Amino acid sequence: DLVKTLSTINGVQLGVLPTDGSTVFPGVFLQIASSEGDSSATTIKSKLSEVAAQQGLPATAWQKKDVDGVSVEYLLTPLGLGVFLASDGPNLMITSSENAIKRLITARKTNDQSLFAELPSEVQKSLTGSSPLLVAYFNAERGIDLLKSVESSFAMFTQGQELLPKEQLEDIRKMGTSYTLASYDKGLLNVSGLTVPASQQQH
Structure with missing residues (x-):
């Protein structure tokens, strides 16, 4: 059922x-x-x-x-x-x-490949001890990898045209990683967000 x-x-x-x-x-x-x-x-x-x-x-x-x-x-x-x-x-x-x-x-x-392990310490602290309802996560670098893989797959149909200009891809890359959290704690619904620019990320 x-x-x-x-x-x-x-x-x-x-x-x-x-x-x-x-x-x-x-x-x-x-x-x-x-x-x-x-x-x-x-x-x-x-x-x-x-x-x-x-x-x-x-x-x-x-x-x-x-x-x-x-x-x-x-x-x-x-x-x-x-x-x-x-x-x-x-x-x-x-x-x-x-x-x-x-x-x-x-x-x-x-475990070190889990999403929780990749979250910044501030985000992990926000989730610890609460009941997380939503963790939305966007990694710009990986998003570009996804776009490139799709672009490569459909190259034969698009005659090799780029899905997005290199300048736009670079703008996306600079966005870094964004996190949106929604958790339930002590009877209250908490919604917060955090963005880590690409320039501040460790590689």
């Missing part, structure tokens, strides 16, 4: 990764913290199959493979897009590509 599954969700992370070359599309990922990870995976897989059948979407049957010691179920479409689904304890991972699921699994095994 989808409603029951939603009631077990404690947190959600959504993001986009640059294409690895195996498809022209960037990798979309969704991480769900659920009190019932395995049963949630079964429900989501069933609902995705229903939607694909109702919409007449061409897709393979669900298959299974091992990715870095984690069992991953997946289906593929002729466009190169797919759905890769894995549960790791209470954590459910859903991605559109095998490369994306590999990166999520690796990140879960290496």
Whole structure:
């Protein structure tokens, strides 16, 4: 039951990764913290199959493979897009590509690659001891990497034209990294933001 599954969700992370070359599309990922990870995976897989059948979407049957010691179920479409689904304890991972699921699994095994580890100390302090509702994060440098990967993938269709002029890319790069936080603490909803310019970031 989808409603029951939603009631077990404690947190959600959504993001986009640059294409690895195996498809022209960037990798979309969704991480769900659920009190019932395995049963949630079964429900989501069933609902995705229903939607694909109702919409007449061409897709393979669900298959299974091992990715870095984690069992991953997946289906593929002729466009190169797919759905890769894995549960790791209470954590459910859903991605559109095998490369994306590999990166999520690796990140879960290496704490210093987690989003929380990348947050500035001021942001970590704001989240500690509170109930975070939202952490929105934009890294300009990685955003440019994503744009370049899309540009490279579609080069044959655009005759090599740039999606954005180099000057605009440089302006985006200077934006650095932005964070928007929403947390619930002592009965109050707190919303705050922080921007770290590229010139102040460590490399």
